[in-house]
Amino acid sequence: MKQFLGKYGLLMVVALLQLGFWLHTREKLPDMGIVPDVPGKTAVLALSFGDEEFYFRLLAQDIQNAGDTYGRFTELYKYDYKKLYAWFTLLDALDKQSDYVPFLASYYFSQTQHTPDVRYVVDYLYEHSKADPSKNFWWLAQAAYCAEHKLGDRDLAATVAAPLEHADKAPFWARELPAFVHERRGEMEDAKRIIENIENHTKEIPPYELRFMTYFVNERLKKLETLQKKGP
Numbered sequence: 001m002k003q004f005l006g007k008y009g010l011l012m013v014v015a016l017l018q019l020g021f022w023l024h025t026r027e028k029l030p031d032m033g034i035v036p037d038v039p040g041k042t043a044v045l046a047l048s049f050g051d052e053e054f055y056f057r058l059l060a061q062d063i064q065n066a067g068d069t070y071g072r073f074t075e076l077y078k079y080d081y082k083k084l085y086a087w088f089t090l091l092d093a094l095d096k097q098s099d100y101v102p103f104l105a106s107y108y109f110s111q112t113q114h115t116p117d118v119r120y121v122v123d124y125l126y127e128h129s130k131a132d133p134s135k136n137f138w139w140l141a142q143a144a145y146c147a148e149h150k151l152g153d154r155d156l157a158a159t160v161a162a163p164l165e166h167a168d169k170a171p172f173w174a175r176e177l178p179a180f181v182h183e184r185r186g187e188m189e190d191a192k193r194i195i196e197n198i199e200n201h202t203k204e205i206p207p208y209e210l211r212f213m214t215y216f217v218n219e220r221l222k223k224l225e226t227l228q229k230k231g232p
Contacts, residue, residue, distance in 0.1 A: 034067040034074055035083040041093055048094070056094035063087050064104055076109065081117035084109060088124045099139075102128055106142040110150065118150045126160040133167035137174040140164050144177060148184075157181050165194050172198070172209050176216075183220070192220040 039047075048055035063084070067074030084105075091101045102125055110121045125143035129136030140160060148157035161178040164170060179194040199205065199213045 034078060035080045035087070036062070036066065038083060038086040038090060041090060044090065044094065052094045056091060056098070057100075059087075059094070060091055060098075060100050060104070063091070063101075064108075076112035077114040077117075079109070079112065079117075081109070081112070081114075081120040085120040085124055089127070092128060096128075102136075102139045102142075106139060106146070110142075110146050115150060118146050119156075122147045122151065122156060122160060130160075130163045133163035134169035137164055137167050137170035140167075141174055141177055144181060148181065154181065154185050158185065165197065168202075172205075179216070188220045188223050192217050195220075 044055070044059075045052070067079060088101050088105055105121045105124055110118055112118065122143045125139045125146075129139040129143070133140055140163060144157045144161040144164075147153050147160055158178065158181050161181050164174050165178045167175055175198050176195060179191040182188075182194065183191040195213050195216050199210070199217075205213070
């Protein structure tokens, strides 16, 4: 027995100490946060060590998984969207061409239960896309949808959809989207003008699109006449 205790006594003492430590600390969880603090652009460029694309992918994955690591599952309304917006713009500085971040913003983070935070998503998608609406028409359309149908802000929807009118290489439905936003705002004249502008400044228009444009303009003319007859 003495030989057994001498051989395994120290191991048993360590095990008992470890068990006691666990019993006293099991309810004390570390505060890991949800959205990490945003580093400066200079620091990020230095830490990329010349491979900005690799570092972009690494950081973007960290933001995608933020709040859902180490067995956690965090509701979106608990996220700091001001920080997320800063992360989105920082990641764009590393890779402006990637659709990874706008995809995360529009399809994932826009689903937050705290609806006012969607404004950060709309602002980011607009800033990301407005310089090249032909390439980024999809993200502008997503921004307009979030602004109108989630935030209920048709003024904001009109602003973010406006660049689509001049997105010459985008599909016609995307270019016509600003007209529909203006129509829902009761601005028939602006809606008609947008469709006429697209029609007059596009060289090749498929027959079915041309028929729709003609129909749209004629219908809005009728609505304008009706409104004018009713008076102010």
